[in-house]
Amino acid sequence: MADNNSITPGKIVFTLIYILLFPTLLLSLSGDWLWREGWIFSIWFTVLCFATIIRLYRHDPDLLSERYRKPGTGNQEGWDRYVVLGLLIGFFAWVVIMPLDAKRYGWTAHFPLWIKTLGFTALLFSFFYFYRSYAENTFVSALVRIQAERRQRVISTGVYGVVRHPMYLGGILMFIGTPMLLGSMYGVVIGLAMLFLLAGRIVGEEKTLVNELEGYEDYQKKVRYRLLPYIW
Numbered sequence: 001m002a003d004n005n006s007i008t009p010g011k012i013v014f015t016l017i018y019i020l021l022f023p024t025l026l027l028s029l030s031g032d033w034l035w036r037e038g039w040i041f042s043i044w045f046t047v048l049c050f051a052t053i054i055r056l057y058r059h060d061p062d063l064l065s066e067r068y069r070k071p072g073t074g075n076q077e078g079w080d081r082y083v084v085l086g087l088l089i090g091f092f093a094w095v096v097i098m099p100l101d102a103k104r105y106g107w108t109a110h111f112p113l114w115i116k117t118l119g120f121t122a123l124l125f126s127f128f129y130f131y132r133s134y135a136e137n138t139f140v141s142a143l144v145r146i147q148a149e150r151r152q153r154v155i156s157t158g159v160y161g162v163v164r165h166p167m168y169l170g171g172i173l174m175f176i177g178t179p180m181l182l183g184s185m186y187g188v189v190i191g192l193a194m195l196f197l198l199a200g201r202i203v204g205e206e207k208t209l210v211n212e213l214e215g216y217e218d219y220q221k222k223v224r225y226r227l228l229p230y231i232w
Helices: 010-030 037-059 061-069 079-106 111-136 164-182 185-212 218-224
Strands: none
Touching: 010 037, 010 079, 010 185, 037 061, 037 079, 037 111, 079 164, 079 185, 111 164, 164 185, 185 218
């Protein structure tokens, strides 16, 4: 069982303040604090993070402690340390490049309204898959590792009965949908790079799960698709 005592109200408050840095950075780099699309994403991102953390703090503190686990601990797969580093670098580059591209310097030609609307729709689905993943799977760690101390088991209901990695689906919808909403082709390119990085992580993670988690191979037979039904 995770150490619930390590999750203090002070740590939660610090985390919530830290989360606000990303929307602040995006709007600041844009050069326009009235940027409508920037505010839409900022509100979406903040509500998602706040709602998830508060829910976990109240209803699933063990998972919240797991999400705070540092890379390189808890028997994390060695190769996954590099993937986590790549995701962190990619996320930061994504947040920095999008406002510079879409607003401050205008490197990308103006996106039509239908593309921005499609991007916002992707964010709505992303919110759903992120939030439901945390609500339905208490073992959804930020690291690729088997949580033997928490008696990890296969979760196959809810969104996990649709695809095997709904949280990754939420992440991909965010990485592609956000630059579509903001109007940044460079953001889309970074988002596609993140997609392939996450896809590679899924392949490696599933090898670990098949080898070390009882019942996962049967789950693969029950839920055939990793991310998108009838595609992959």
